Amino acid sequence: MRKILVLLTGILLVSCGGTNTTIVSSWKDPNTNAEKEQFKKIMVVALLKNETTRRTVEDQIASKNPLFHPSYSLFTKTNLDYTTTQKLSILNSEGYDGIITMRLVDTQKETNYVPGTNTSMYYGGMYGGMYGGYYGGWYDMYSPSYYDAGYYQESTYYIVETNVFSLKNNKLIWTGTTSSSNVIDVSQTVDNIIIEVAKEMRKDGFVAPEPKK
Known part of the structure; x- marks a missing residue:
């Protein structure tokens, strides 16, 4: 054994x-x-x-x-x-x-679609409430949004x-x-x-x- x-x-x-x-x-x-x-x-x-x-x-x-x-x-x-x-x-x-x-x-061979991503960071809540009035509203509660486009990916399997x-x-x-x-x-x-x-x-x-x- x-x-x-x-x-x-x-x-x-x-x-x-x-x-x-x-x-x-x-x-x-x-x-x-x-x-x-x-x-x-x-x-x-x-x-x-x-x-x-x-x-x-x-x-x-x-x-x-x-x-x-x-x-x-x-x-x-x-x-x-x-x-x-x-x-x-x-x-x-x-x-x-x-x-x-x-x-x-x-x-x-296999082709798959990889979807894009849409991300943004939220700056609201406590800090948005505390500093929003003080800075006269110039600081937006949302950061810029970023988008990565989707794409096709080909894979080869052996x-x-x-x-x-x-x-x-x-x-x-x-x-x-x-x-x-x-x-x-x-x-x-x-x-x-x-x-x-x-x-x-x-x-x-x-x-x-x-x-x-």
């Missing part, structure tokens, strides 16, 4: 603050969970076209735990086109029993799918889809996805709750 928690929850730090990423949907194989699988060696696969970004993302995820290994260290341009059977043979020979994949499945496969049982055992808005820092967004995925795994019962201190 403790080993699995360290593997799939302890390493996925849950932030107290909010992120720009939310869970859209998730699914868990009803007959399994992380504790039953007892993973010993997991390959991390970032299904991205850009090789540099692929390596960066895989390294970032793999750095969370020594049981995680980036796929580019095993699958290069020379064997990426191998058949599924050939790839599975390589994975089995290297002692892998699990795979985590992350892939961008869609981008969506839909990412994270999957966990069991090589021992040769099947998908957990999948989750996240939506991340206005991505500026890819590294931070990957961390946010990991945070939200970890929360959802606990919610789904795929990973046991953190032990009480």
Whole structure:
């Protein structure tokens, strides 16, 4: 139990603050969970076209735990086109029993209207009554009003799918889809996805709750 928690929850730090990423949907194989699988060696696969970004993302995820290994260290341009059977043979020979994949499945743009604001500060009440007569009415009870015009704001949402496969049982055992808005820092967004995925795994019962201190 403790080993699995360290593997799939302890390493996925849950932030107290909010992120720009939310869970859209998730699914868990009803007959399994992380504790039953007892993973010993997991390959991390970032299904991205850009090789540099692929390596960066895989390294970032793999750095969370020594049981995680980036796929580019095993699958290069020379064997990426191998058949599924050939790839599975390589994975089995290297002692892998699990795979985590992350892939961008869609981008969506959304335009929202941000209404303007109308603010003014009120100087009435006690001070207005005390000083209004003394200053002969030159001091107005209301400060100038300020208006910020509304505007349209376009947001881009990146839909990412994270999957966990069991090589021992040769099947998908957990999948989750996240939506991340206005991505500026890819590294931070990957961390946010990991945070939200970890929360959802606990919610789904795929990973046991953190032990009480």
